[in-house]
Amino acid sequence: MSDFVWCHGPRCHTSHTQDRIRGVKGSKVLRTKKVKQYSNHINMYSYFCSQGCYNDFANTYVSEVIALHPRTEALETPIDVVKEQATDYFGHPYTNTKIITVDNNGG
Numbered sequence: 001m002s003d004f005v006w007c008h009g010p011r012c013h014t015s016h017t018q019d020r021i022r023g024v025k026g027s028k029v030l031r032t033k034k035v036k037q038y039s040n041h042i043n044m045y046s047y048f049c050s051q052g053c054y055n056d057f058a059n060t061y062v063s064e065v066i067a068l069h070p071r072t073e074a075l076e077t078p079i080d081v082v083k084e085q086a087t088d089y090f091g092h093p094y095t096n097t098k099i100i101t102v103d104n105n106g107g
């Protein structure tokens with residue numbers, strides 16, 4: 001099993017960088033970069049060599065990705081809004097508004 005994948009950026013092979021150059025004089029190419037795989041740590045950098053390649057992929061295939069995981073209704077997080085009186089560095093009072101997530105599943 002290989003320990004790398006090719007970067008999924010659709011234009012990775014067009015970036016003019018020294019580390020993408022392959023081949024011999026007269027038949028050189030810019031090649032898609034390899035991305036090393038770590039079995040215990042999977043995130044976007046497991047498939048893309050850079051933020052730019054990730055953005056290129058996301059912008060090119062956003063319609064297909066959204067079709068796989070459509071959002072058909074809004075999500076909500078239960079909260080409490082708490083207003084607290086506090087004083088600033090100079091001793092002037094002010095109201096601090098805190099948004100606290102309410103855990104309805106824990107009891």
Ligand SMILES: [Zn+2]
Pocket residue numbers: 007008009012033048049050053
């Ligand atoms: Zn790339």
